Amino acid sequence: MEIDRRAFFAGLGGVAAVAAMADEAKAEALEHHMMLQLNVANQAASQSKFPTAAEVAAQIETQPSRRGTGNLFVSHTGNVKRLTPLPERPTLVDYYKLRFMATSNHCLQSANRALQNGMSEEIVLACLLHDTVQDLIKVDHGWWGAQMYEPYVSEKVSFAIRYHQALRFYEDKEHGYEYPDLYRRMFGSDYKPEPYIEATYQMVRNHKWYLEPRMVTVNDLYAFDPKVNPTLDQFVDIIGRNFKQPKEGLGFDNSPVAHMWRSISRPDAPL
Ligand SMILES: [Fe+2]
């Protein structure tokens, strides 16, 4: 595949930012960039026709891994790369820089959009975190993500992360959310959300905090935009005010979710 170098560097914050990255991070970023380019190419090819849910299901046995597998655990472009070890007491920022390679740009872009739209700090933080758990696991990522962040953020933030997953299937034009074409491609044009998603939607729709996850979906981005290059630096203060960083480091604070962080930290551990 031919790499658009300009778009690749721009997507990572420019040439200087790329130069400062560890080799492994660069390799991961390149792999991710290629995946995105591939997605764009596939999207263009299928622009005229979305697959049916049955056609999507028929693709399962054409792939070596399942679609719900976390990004860290599979490579779509050859072998996986060695990872830079995290510091002894890793912070959210360490995970963001050294493990959330596949999801960070998308989440940064969403948080940046939320910031520009004047959202509360809690919604900006929810946007910044909303898909990062997909580096661990993709299936039911709203619930996994909320659980992983729950000990460290406010109830509103974890509510927003948990339920953005279900709300994405339901339009709310009044608040600026339309069903995305990306989902017609990913799930099939005639896909109907499962009953637990429908029931969750009904519950959240009537909840006093409905707008928290709804605003995550409104500020979510469905495509990689190489022209927008937010960096984590602009969110460090918001993280500092709204994320309770454990002093032992994420993964070592003996919380009920510490193992999830360790699994992201050490995905090469065989058991
Ligand atoms: Fe999501």
Ligand SMILES: [Fe+2]
């Ligand atoms: Fe997202």
